[in-house]
Amino acid sequence: MFFSNIKIAEKYNYLEEKFTCAYKWLAETDLEALPVGSYPIMGDTVVANIQEYTTFPADQGSFETHEKYFDIQYVVKGREQFGVCKRDGLVEKERIEENDLIFYEEPEFSGSVFLDEGDLIIVAPEDAHKPRCQAGGPCQVKKVVVKVAL
Template identity: 35%
Template sequence: MIIDILNNAKRYSGLHPNFKKAFDYLSQNDLNNLEPGSFEIAEGLKVIVISGEGTTREESIKGFECHDQNIDIQYSINGPETFAWKPREKCVNPNGEYSDEKDVRFFHDKPDTFFELQEGQFCILFPEDVHAAMIGEGIIKKIVIKVKIK
């Protein structure tokens, strides 16, 4: 997992061929005026704009998840937004089967830690990062960019 600000995003461009395109999208668009929804910006890059009421830690971790086929870049348009996190290798209580169609695997495990993103910050969540998001009060607006691994 990586947490940083958009001004430092170029440091991570070498980690995946599509990271530069993803960060260019975040820096070159008026994110505040994007409507909720999802769309593809390039092959292997899907943008999901989310705007919704924050939730409690207890509610959020019911969706404690990770992905096998995608890396998440989650960017806070307005926050704060709190995330739950735990390394996948320490998760031992699956919650159902992996969904290849939705690329999601859920766990009943408890998070090891919580962290907070402020407006303008992002986190990169790799397949080994089990996470739950949207923890907070009021309306949280964010962008999740799904970066296809292969």
């Protein structure tokens, strides 16, 4: 899936080497066997973070963005609703510089994408996203979030 506004659609090349090496790593690695942790793929330019968690109601989460990295969020096991909206116009509520993380107040309008096992979504710095939301009820999820430096 590719989610973008036409104004920035050509700004990034989602097939350049740093992305293709991430896709290859996701396809060829036994992700179910890897424990929670961080795994360098291409130095500190592309790093995979294995996470495990239980999804929660969407109203308990917040939209977030990153300024230095893209996220490639890939579901290994489980399922979740993944909130998406444009970053423009959002009201910032918290910034954690050391984690490249900005949280926002709930926007008036947003959408979501259902992510099932084997699904991935790529979010650019211009994309706000709300991960870990329930899809019908709580679910144990194992996910890889690949951080790809700008």
